[in-house]
Amino acid sequence: MSTSDWTLGIDFGTSNTAAAHESTGEALVETINLSNGNNTMPSSVYMESLDAVETGESAIAKAEVDPKGFIPAPKRLIAQQSFHFGGVEVPSSVPVAAVLSAVVQKAVREHGGNRPAQLVLTHPEAWSESEIRVLLEAAQSLGLGTEHITTVSEPQAAAHYYSAARKLEPGEKIAVFDFGGGTLDVAVLEAQSDESFKVIAARGSNAIGGKTFDALLRKWVDRQLEDNNPELLEYLRKSATLAERFALEDSVRRAKELLSESASATVNVATDSFDTERLQISRSEFEALIAPVLAQAVNLTRAALSDAGIAESDDLVALYLTGGSSRIPVVQEEMKSVGPVVTLDDPKTVVVQGALVAARRVVRGVAATDYQGSHPGGEQPESLSSSNDASQETNVLPVVNDVQREYKPVAEASPKRRVVLALGILLVLLLVGLGGFVWSKNSGSEGAVQGHADGEQASVEPAGDRLEGDTLKQANHAEEPGDVKASYVAKIPAALKGDLADCKYHESTSGKAVKCALGGVGVKEFSESGGPLELDFFIDKLEAMKKAGSIRDDNVYGINGEPALILDTGDPKTFARIVNSGSAYTLEFSNLNEVFSGSVSGFVDRDAAQRFADSSSLI
Template structure:
């Protein structure tokens, strides 16, 4: 086993991190994934089914063709299919591209020797269906199920933080994972031999560092409205992608700097002018406090689920994720439990996953998946941890007691339910092979009809290749359906809307609907002086989206059609109405929006443009 090593990958909503474990020495260290640092953006760009770019290269290519860009593929896993650049792809294809880039970078650091195994992390609340996407992606790049272990992110973080401070059986800790796009909170109890049992977990897929960035962007708009309204109008209406991305980078750097310094500057540099704004830590705290109040409320609710009686019930509250560096996060959470000392919160999950898997003996022999335990009955709300409001749309809850899972299977290759295909009568691509282009950490997934795999079972039985199935997935309904519709919303609208389950459509096949209310402080409706809340209902139905936009183009319905520049999305507005219908033929999103009061067409279009629905 000398020279063999294992790769741990934390595939995040915004960024991906990795670590490696030397099986001979047991040492664990992070893997630099770019020339600048340990993190790689989790973004992908679909050139075609034959080529998927990742990381910084994907970000760069998005400037010339936004239609091929998927900024957060992790959010879309539950949809069953990814729509980009006119193609439909299985979600595993995007994940495989990211994993391939990580494996390539790490293999180069080991003199060309690939890892013996992979350890992949996932949110505690992920369903077996979502975890299967990770396994399918690993199989795509040559790692069959017997060589892959999966572990939940809070369990991995717990193993990392307690590696040098072993807990006694029965002690309770909590993990607060505040990342770029999501928040996950879990309570765990220590078991024998260093094991952990998750006794309560909650998460919010719409709460993360990007919410904080959006609040800073609103502050920037307010400042510019007074200082340079012409520049603000340019940013809202005419700025190219690279200018907006530069502003996003400057905003994020200022936010991160304010974790260490009392003030920071945000620079807006454009062809029509430049402004430099100063933001203090106190001003930042005032801006982000409402979001952090939501985060703390979610933690309180999770602690109540775990029947914690007060702050003294926790041995430690461990923080992970880049957003957990913010001083106000520490201050607010200190009332709930003792905050543990941080290392690098962005890479602890990848490192802890390797430690957890090694402790469980996953590298010595394939272990059977541990049994899940039923969730405890919800207790009465104690005074020390009052209940937090939650909606079906953005709050997850799941309790599990499963350890690292090798996830053994029956075949040497996994099946992908939805093969890559061109949306407009393009050829179906049946097989998957991988080609990696190494530069600024970029990977291309090559899908080829004649590909075969030489992967075999660990037992030595050669099962041969398993052909891809071409059956289309049924529409998602229930909690998975709600999550899929929310993930299909433009990110700005997703972050600023409170959505609930609206049941199923009356037509066949039935599709899941959601009903949403837009925050009055959302950029989409900012300073429009509306007399009430903007509301909308949405669903995913690609066939209906194509039919609707075709009918609108026919021009026989007495209204006005407004389309995006690519003709892949459109809104239909009837004169004198405060209601607008919207569809996207790329995502299949169908949306009907009602705006209160008497509004004209220009106001309706402005709301859609600000919500990034007509880019």
């Protein structure tokens, strides 16, 4: 495909990114080779300095040597709008733009250096207007005007892909089960008379995905080593190099993928200090490992169907499976109990190919209208009812009535937003090179967006709204510690106040907080010692955002090497994980709705921490 007038679609995913293209007037949609013969590339970014950024496999290779500056999932930074790097607040659009730039460079090369006439971007159904705006800013910073950018929600893109092969009558309903590397999203859509789709129910989880299966398989490896080679297990937990740990994680992932094709697979544990340990696992053993998580996925799907008023599988024309994790045979088998399963082609690229089909049917660019989250026809999205029991367990998402959303030009943003965006555009200019925009005929280097590495290496931390955070901190500084303590204790959920004892105000590197003992009779049953639990409680927007980002991009292992357990809170603005802190377990939490964060320590086991979390109203 090399015509000058063509359209590029990009599905920017949490774990992987895919792309497809088509020429104007042609019905043929083709995927693009993005890395080593694959039609996807890792969405990872490595920021060595503000003018040296690498993407995909190159970013992962950098992280194996030094993890500082590694952003494994830039998509998870979008909700918080910005993050800290090297002491600077950087817009979340910057690492997103780096990934988009890398994709565009590869695509432009296949078109003789000609830039695309139209760019189609996908996004989760649950995203707010502000989150979609970050995606648009990333695309705009590469030199394409908003009139040439179309956005399509991921389930609608998948629906358009599948409906191209089987035309749906108005009123017929389908469901999309999008099971990716880091998330699970389920949407129920109703076909409209104009060949568009209306999302009538949607649910999702940030705690279920292919990486959840990787973590379960990794724990299986630890158990095998504990029985057969405890010295090697101790080495992995305390002394293994980054390269050795990355190699083990890669072997685990490859074994998981092989089990979709083979009855067994081998995980190789290779280090410089020990002979290679080869651990064989059968498909049936793997299926037993992931059964509890898969049951959650099935229940979430049933809940979404219930929200849509679908009581019988006959009421559903098809249940379409997309996302790389839907390739796993037992996933497909379990979903057959929910509805009429349909799988076509490569599930990793269904969304991006469907986005181009959708854009072909709805040929509209992004209009320069008031940025009020408006929708075609002036209708606002309905709110789904949450009166049923299932809706209390997972997040019920808003209905989106059409493929296209409208946006106000970035120049119309608030003064503070303009400053941050200007910084983002400047950084992207540095990343892709002055005068070397990816939309020009000279598309640049193949693997990464790169410059001179003369800056400071630093870890990447999420940042909140700096103005509001500073205002809150200034207010706290103006108060006496006793006043701060009283205001903090007042913010603690009512469900815990009857168990509070001996609350003390303290300051740490994370900010001001109160530390309280939780000593009620009902609480002590959770405790490792039989005594009180310890609550560390912060009220600071920046600290809450940092904690949320840390949990969302979790790569934490407890003292004994046990991976942290990420809890599915059912709310995109609450986050929690359970970490083995040695002799006991700790619950870490962040609630962006109420703007507080902190931890509760001293639990006897994971189950106790999870039961406490469910009843505490912290999340």
